[in-house]
Amino acid sequence: xxxxRAFEDAAEHLSQGGVSAFGAATGQAARVRxxxxxxxxxxxxxxxxxxxxxxxxxxxxxxxxxxxxLAKGADTTRMMCELFGRATGSNGGKGGSMHIADFSVGxxxxxxxxxxxxxxAVGAAHAxxxxxxxxxxxxxxxxxxxxxxxxLEALNWAAAYALPVLFVCEDNRxxxxxxxxxxxxxxxxAARAAALGVPAESVDGNDVEAVCDAAGxxxxxxxxGQGPRLLHALTYRVKGHVSVDPAQYRDAxxxxxxxxxxxIERAAARxxxxxxxxRTLQVLAEQARTEIDAAxxxxxxxxWPEAQAAFEDVMDTGAGRWx
Amino acid sequence: MSTLTYAQAAAxxxxxxxxxxxxxxxxGEDVGRGGIxxxxxxxxxxxxxxxxxxxxxxxxxxxGAGVGMALAGCRPxxxxxxxxxxxxxxxxxxNQAAKNRFMFGGQGRVPLVARMPIGMWSxxxxxxxxxxxxxxxxxxxxxxxxxxxxxxNHDLLRAALDCGDPVVYMEHKELWPxxxxxxxxxxxxxxxxxxxxEGHDLTIVSWSRQMHWAADAAETLAHQGVSxxxxxxxxxWPWDRDAVCASAARTGRLLVVHEAxxxxxxxxxxxxxxxxxxxxxxxxxxxxxxxxGYAPTLEEAARVRPAAIVAAALxxxx
Numbered sequence: 001x002x003x004x005r006a007f008e009d010a011a012e013h014l015s016q017g018g019v020s021a022f023g024a025a026t027g028q029a030a031r032v033r034x035x036x037x038x039x040x041x042x043x044x045x046x047x048x049x050x051x052x053x054x055x056x057x058x059x060x061x062x063x064x065x066x067x068x069x070l071a072k073g074a075d076t077t078r079m080m081c082e083l084f085g086r087a088t089g090s091n092g093g094k095g096g097s098m099h100i101a102d103f104s105v106g107x108x109x110x111x112x113x114x115x116x117x118x119x120x121a122v123g124a125a126h127a128x129x130x131x132x133x134x135x136x137x138x139x140x141x142x143x144x145x146x147x148x149x150x151x152l153e154a155l156n157w158a159a160a161y162a163l164p165v166l167f168v169c170e171d172n173r174x175x176x177x178x179x180x181x182x183x184x185x186x187x188x189x190a191a192r193a194a195a196l197g198v199p200a201e202s203v204d205g206n207d208v209e210a211v212c213d214a215a216g217x218x219x220x221x222x223x224x225g226q227g228p229r230l231l232h233a234l235t236y237r238v239k240g241h242v243s244v245d246p247a248q249y250r251d252a253x254x255x256x257x258x259x260x261x262x263x264i265e266r267a268a269a270r271x272x273x274x275x276x277x278x279r280t281l282q283v284l285a286e287q288a289r290t291e292i293d294a295a296x297x298x299x300x301x302x303x304w305p306e307a308q309a310a311f312e313d314v315m316d317t318g319a320g321r322w323x
Numbered sequence: 324m325s326t327l328t329y330a331q332a333a334a335x336x337x338x339x340x341x342x343x344x345x346x347x348x349x350x351g352e353d354v355g356r357g358g359i360x361x362x363x364x365x366x367x368x369x370x371x372x373x374x375x376x377x378x379x380x381x382x383x384x385x386x387g388a389g390v391g392m393a394l395a396g397c398r399p400x401x402x403x404x405x406x407x408x409x410x411x412x413x414x415x416x417x418n419q420a421a422k423n424r425f426m427f428g429g430q431g432r433v434p435l436v437a438r439m440p441i442g443m444w445s446x447x448x449x450x451x452x453x454x455x456x457x458x459x460x461x462x463x464x465x466x467x468x469x470x471x472x473x474x475x476n477h478d479l480l481r482a483a484l485d486c487g488d489p490v491v492y493m494e495h496k497e498l499w500p501x502x503x504x505x506x507x508x509x510x511x512x513x514x515x516x517x518x519x520x521e522g523h524d525l526t527i528v529s530w531s532r533q534m535h536w537a538a539d540a541a542e543t544l545a546h547q548g549v550s551x552x553x554x555x556x557x558x559x560w561p562w563d564r565d566a567v568c569a570s571a572a573r574t575g576r577l578l579v580v581h582e583a584x585x586x587x588x589x590x591x592x593x594x595x596x597x598x599x600x601x602x603x604x605x606x607x608x609x610x611x612x613x614x615x616g617y618a619p620t621l622e623e624a625a626r627v628r629p630a631a632i633v634a635a636a637l638x639x640x641x
Contacts, residue, residue, distance in 0.1 A: 058395065091428030103430035108394055113418050119387020120419065126388055127395035130348065130373055153384035160379065313429035315488040317466045318514050318561030 041238030048211025060117035065110030118154035144175035205233030351402025386412035421464030454583035516563035522552035540632035585609025
């Protein structure tokens, strides 16, 4: 959680002036360019779920995917290089923040399209089942995604074929700049899952122990071959839709109250209540910031991809002749 | 050598591929019963329901699951029934299948063949009759195949399965029953056109079912003393620019004909490319920009019949 927070804080700082949106203009200084979707304040969901994943398990993510990628074990330096668009990035500079991926740790990609990861996740789970591989897929999506058709299709599919997938609805309450509650009928992700025969649990997504416990239970059922499960984790999007969005469309009082419920502060309080030392927490936070700053320094010095790379990894058939 | 229909030829190629490589799986609606056109006949009985998977009517997830399966080590054949239904899976084709390899920096591959039959299918009206090959030719990251004969459907489906790229594989709904000799072995290759007929007065380029009407037109033209060279593109991306430009340069005239709507059709790309390369005289011919109607009189208005091809050829020769 501390590593995710440090990564997001650094990325946020480096992205100012990186995109013209929400009234902000672009500037030359930004190192992280384009839309940057931060998961600040949502760290407990990524950390609590991924605690139970092994390297060979697979994961699909959303456009707000840094936390999932870090929690799955991706290399911080390659991630930061990717946000900088450098040749040494995990995607060679071709994807950036919104398409961050590290297949080497089973992280099959963030996705710029809401709900697009769900069908991919069930397909990957279907292949694992066909091949008899003892692995599972964790499929992260947001509260906005449950209003897209692929949510229904993918849950139905996973249940129909009893696939090894844990759906994780990381509910940060906002669909871009619109409150999800205002545009969503019924009781939300867990109720919709139950209607499709997918057992679901709802947890306080800012309580990392609760997320971890629930994810552990559900993933054990998934690993036992009992079919898909859904975890609905209610959290809060502390930042705007993108890093330059001041999110002034939110009620100031409610927002101030919501940000008080910080998952890292809560975990720290719990740690101290259990007799853990505050000093240890300070050291861990400092280590995280140092690690991320080292990644930043590597990224600053890393080369851009050669222009020729724009023509590579498009397709093999006709490659080199047909553009 | 055996006589096979266009549908049987594809089923034979697919069975051979499934026999050779257990990673090849099929997913789509009604494939277990052989598919609505019989193009999967016998495959589920032979390879089982785990490899020939009957799916819900969930086009987005059929295609998206195909992407996920490919990333996790399978080589899926994704059945869309007709291209008109593939529109429900456009994000999964365009933003996911076609982008995955590039966007993630070459970390993964999506060796997926998406079958989405094109064309008119008599009396099927506006939502079951469209030809969208140009849409996918415009899309970086995918191969586009439009076979016109049982032999090509056999050879090119196998080539599509072997190529490792996402392939938009567009059979023609009115060609399924077409029967012809199919030679074993794989003659056709992706990106290679085939010359159906030699000629010296003009070059006619087409593909898919329209190719057969172009051949009928060439026969009529021959009776009128006009020698037309016929080229079947077979693959729209990559397309055989060398063969087409060489023929057009030699005959000095190019007519490109397709069943799809003429406006912004792939014929425009062929015409422009040949114009830039050779400066020869060019005409293109496609359907008017109208939806396909149900009544025979309305449907006929959207068809590009051999007589229209003959008239366009004679106009070009004036």
